[in-house]
Amino acid sequence: MRAVSTVPSALEPAAPQWRRRLRAERISRIGFAAAAGLSLVVVGLVILFLTINAWPAFVHIGLDHFFGSTTWDPEGANHHTQNLQPLPFFGSLTPIAGSAVAVILALVIAIPVGLALAIMIAETSRHVGERVLRPAIELFVGVPSIVYGYVGLVLLVPQLERFAPPGQSGQGFGAAAIVLGVMVVPTIATLSADALQAVPSSLREGSIALGATPWQTLRRVLIPAARAGIISGIVLGLARAMGEALAVALVIGGVARLPDLAGGLSFLLKPGMTMTTTITDGISNLGANPKAEAARYLLALVLLVITFACVTTVRVVQRRSEVIT
Amino acid sequence: MSAEFRIQVAPEVVAAVNGEKLPAPAVETRGLDAWYGDFQSLRKVDFSAAKGRVTAIIGPSGCGKSTLLRALNRMNDLVPGYRTSGEMILEGSPAPTDPAGVIALRRRMGMLFQRPNPFPMSVFDNVAYGLRLERRWKKHDLDEPVERALTRAGLWEEVKDRLSRSALGLSGGQQQRLCLARSLAVDPQVILMDEPTSALDPIATLRVEELMREFRDEVTIIIVTHNMQQAARVSDVTAFMMMGAGRAGELVEINSTIDLFNRPSDRRTEDYITGRFG
Amino acid sequence: MNRRARVNNALAFGLIRAIAIVFLLLVVYVLLYTVVQGWSELTRGAFYTSPPSTDHAGSGAGPQIFNTFYLLILTVILTVPSGLAAGIYFAEYAGTGRLVNAIRRATETLATLPSIVVGLFGYALFVQATGSHPSRLAASLALTVIALPYAVRITEDALRSLPTTLRESSLALGATRWQTITRVLLPAALPQLVTGVILISGRAFGEAAAVLFTGTVGTPTAYANYSLSPFLPGDSLAVNLYVFRSQVEPGTVPDAAAYADGVAALLILLVLVFNIAARYAARHAVRRLQGAI
Numbered sequence: 001m002r003a004v005s006t007v008p009s010a011l012e013p014a015a016p017q018w019r020r021r022l023r024a025e026r027i028s029r030i031g032f033a034a035a036a037g038l039s040l041v042v043v044g045l046v047i048l049f050l051t052i053n054a055w056p057a058f059v060h061i062g063l064d065h066f067f068g069s070t071t072w073d074p075e076g077a078n079h080h081t082q083n084l085q086p087l088p089f090f091g092s093l094t095p096i097a098g099s100a101v102a103v104i105l106a107l108v109i110a111i112p113v114g115l116a117l118a119i120m121i122a123e124t125s126r127h128v129g130e131r132v133l134r135p136a137i138e139l140f141v142g143v144p145s146i147v148y149g150y151v152g153l154v155l156l157v158p159q160l161e162r163f164a165p166p167g168q169s170g171q172g173f174g175a176a177a178i179v180l181g182v183m184v185v186p187t188i189a190t191l192s193a194d195a196l197q198a199v200p201s202s203l204r205e206g207s208i209a210l211g212a213t214p215w216q217t218l219r220r221v222l223i224p225a226a227r228a229g230i231i232s233g234i235v236l237g238l239a240r241a242m243g244e245a246l247a248v249a250l251v252i253g254g255v256a257r258l259p260d261l262a263g264g265l266s267f268l269l270k271p272g273m274t275m276t277t278t279i280t281d282g283i284s285n286l287g288a289n290p291k292a293e294a295a296r297y298l299l300a301l302v303l304l305v306i307t308f309a310c311v312t313t314v315r316v317v318q319r320r321s322e323v324i325t
Numbered sequence: 326m327s328a329e330f331r332i333q334v335a336p337e338v339v340a341a342v343n344g345e346k347l348p349a350p351a352v353e354t355r356g357l358d359a360w361y362g363d364f365q366s367l368r369k370v371d372f373s374a375a376k377g378r379v380t381a382i383i384g385p386s387g388c389g390k391s392t393l394l395r396a397l398n399r400m401n402d403l404v405p406g407y408r409t410s411g412e413m414i415l416e417g418s419p420a421p422t423d424p425a426g427v428i429a430l431r432r433r434m435g436m437l438f439q440r441p442n443p444f445p446m447s448v449f450d451n452v453a454y455g456l457r458l459e460r461r462w463k464k465h466d467l468d469e470p471v472e473r474a475l476t477r478a479g480l481w482e483e484v485k486d487r488l489s490r491s492a493l494g495l496s497g498g499q500q501q502r503l504c505l506a507r508s509l510a511v512d513p514q515v516i517l518m519d520e521p522t523s524a525l526d527p528i529a530t531l532r533v534e535e536l537m538r539e540f541r542d543e544v545t546i547i548i549v550t551h552n553m554q555q556a557a558r559v560s561d562v563t564a565f566m567m568m569g570a571g572r573a574g575e576l577v578e579i580n581s582t583i584d585l586f587n588r589p590s591d592r593r594t595e596d597y598i599t600g601r602f603g
Numbered sequence: 604m605n606r607r608a609r610v611n612n613a614l615a616f617g618l619i620r621a622i623a624i625v626f627l628l629l630v631v632y633v634l635l636y637t638v639v640q641g642w643s644e645l646t647r648g649a650f651y652t653s654p655p656s657t658d659h660a661g662s663g664a665g666p667q668i669f670n671t672f673y674l675l676i677l678t679v680i681l682t683v684p685s686g687l688a689a690g691i692y693f694a695e696y697a698g699t700g701r702l703v704n705a706i707r708r709a710t711e712t713l714a715t716l717p718s719i720v721v722g723l724f725g726y727a728l729f730v731q732a733t734g735s736h737p738s739r740l741a742a743s744l745a746l747t748v749i750a751l752p753y754a755v756r757i758t759e760d761a762l763r764s765l766p767t768t769l770r771e772s773s774l775a776l777g778a779t780r781w782q783t784i785t786r787v788l789l790p791a792a793l794p795q796l797v798t799g800v801i802l803i804s805g806r807a808f809g810e811a812a813a814v815l816f817t818g819t820v821g822t823p824t825a826y827a828n829y830s831l832s833p834f835l836p837g838d839s840l841a842v843n844l845y846v847f848r849s850q851v852e853p854g855t856v857p858d859a860a861a862y863a864d865g866v867a868a869l870l871i872l873l874v875l876v877f878n879i880a881a882r883y884a885a886r887h888a889v890r891r892l893q894g895a896i
Contacts, residue, residue, distance in 0.1 A: 018428075022425055022779070024779065025424070025781050028784075029696060029781075032688045032689070032692035032695070032696060033692050034688075035686075035689040036692035036703075036710075036755075038685055039689065039706055039710040039713055039751065039752065040705060042709070042713060042748055043709040043712055043713060046721075049724055049727040049732070050724060050727070053727050053731075112622060113622055113623075113626045116619040116620075116623045116626075117626065117627075119619050120619065120623045133627075135878075136627060138878065139874065139875070142805045142806070142877065142878055143870075143871060144870050144874070146809070147809070147867050147870050149845070149848075150637075150844055150863065150867045151633050151636070151637055151867070155636060182626075182630070185626065212608075213608045213609060213612035214612055215608075215611055215615040215616060216608060218615075219615075236715065239715045243715075243716070243717025243718065243719065243720070245719035245812045246719075246811050246845045249849060250845065276719045276812075279723060280812070280815075283816060297723065297727070300720045300723045300724070303719075303720050304716065304720060307712055307715050307717065307720075308712060310715060311708065311711045311715055315711075398775055400775065403770075403771075403774070405698055428777050428778075428779060431774060431775050432776065434775070436771070436775035438768040439768075442769055442772055444769065444772070446790065454773070454776060454778075454787075455777065458776065459777075504772065507772070507776065508775075508776065511776060511777065517775075
């Protein structure tokens, strides 16, 4: 019989090297937690600095004017007091309406295309989907958004100009919507494809076994089952379209005018502005017009609130779907 | 109850039962309870594993076998919502619960998992991993302990020419023995095995089982297995677990393997080993 | 009924396929068009070496190329340690408490925040509040705000995708969590982490709005130097593409349009390089870990 190993049964007490290892353990844990907390600190700083800088807008412009007027003329170039002093207007309804119209149109384009691509990736040939489509879409995500704007300007706008009324360049809501739509397609496509692929194959096979066609299976089983992921993709796509600035600035024309929805589809070829392009415009004279600058910070705050809303929506949608499944 | 064996038992186990007394326990639990959140996974488990012997834990799936095993080296502490109460005794004294003590405890207990899981590094670095955790080593000072551990795991001849190459290039059976060598390198008193051969082919399984028998008297082995033949082949003592009320795992019976399989004292054990359920 | 279902099926999938193919062709056409359009600029040596000019044609984007990579490297240096540490926290330590929840939400919010808002915030904090002027450092900090949440998510996903038993084997040998993370988990996750860093770099170098507010002053001709100081202002290729296509008055820069074509083509080619590099790095690292090399 071999000897039973003679290891001391009492576990050794904390030696100096033990203390060192445990200290490293504690310190590293605190360090990791601090790094994670950095995000919270940054968000806090964003809220703080945007609010501080937007403060003059609360005081000197007033929320009733800011959210109540459709006239955006921060320099007072087109409006005068009775003694011919420039009279600035800071009505944010024009940029807000512009953003809303551009984003909704972009989603009208991007949702069908994104879903079609997602279905191609997830439900038709796996080989083509994972080997060709997904890498291609990842490549499109990587293309800087400003390049999309540039292409919209040199390729799309001249085409649109041919349909535009005389004197119009072709820049406008139509061009902005197409550029934004193309940019947002990959977001919707990848998240929806992930969601479709996450549906258990037993559901798919169960439906097919009942004699349903692939399309019926998709429409009645898979898309409802993947709803949370698809909605998340659309909401995040919306956030991305809402937040894109420079690409839109290149193609929307940058004129402070409400989208003229009453005049049929002609507004597509007329220039306008969005929240982001209005902020972008401020770059050329930072520090020159404090009130206008404060108004732009207030617009940035509005964008921040919309971002919060989008993130929260995604959270709620995802949590609901977890509860159900 | 018939006297003939229902299941073939290893010869040294037969010898052991015929007169040899079991050594004192290396590990014991008394009234061990465990919860995952609100779900009680173990209820009042009194388990013990004799020093230098092989103890098997069998039972239907979901009966808490793995939870018990992982409670022994406090691996479950990492699971959010997990808590435990009851006594745990190592070689006669209470097991430590402070952070340093838990690390020391884990070091004394090797662990082998269902799937072989060598670290993505060289064969040598895998085996040296445990030794390097405590202090810095000169590279050639490690040669001897690494070779010894690999030899004990029956792997030295197969890997001595490829020590510096990635461990992920080994076959599944070799990888599992490498994991064994990795544990052996730090000289554990106990090795916990969680269905260690379920991912291996029959020949690789046999190699691992042979090794377990070679470690008799040197190392205490506790093995969770769903394979009753395996429990009979390798273990001196077998514990049978089952889900009790509220699906909490309970230890039904623990006895020498030969007695448990041939003269089960509990009706439920008999039902299980005769295949009436589970 | 059955027949109609089959017809519907064929129609629906035909339509889906058509939409997808048309979109893909469109995007490929756009990318090719851009590269072809800018090709004459890309094949001109001076494009890479001379600075932009406002008074003669034939200028280049030399300082902008230098600056783009400068910002990229500085951003990666600032992002990787904090992103890695935060990702480790979420994957290895974080529970489900309220604070952790708030931090997760903050990270998601940062990932979704419009870059123009980050730019304005960066201007307010890094430029205005510090009493300095736009600089490469300020631009890199703004880019870090944008890149950080991606770094966190990539790290967390990479660590979560590792088998749990890898973690447990290390702990079972008496390793502390710190030792487990540094000696086993991070090396095992390296392929994904390298790929992630490359993809983040791709994001950072294409970002224009944040840099516009934090890094640039005046016209692109102001940056004709290759100094290494982080306190100098600096624009990038992406910013240039915007500036030359929107703010430069027609006539002041003779070849503004051609220059923009070149920059756009260069950006697309760089995106391709980054994507291929990321794929190659991932594959190479995987092979090395599996012992084939």
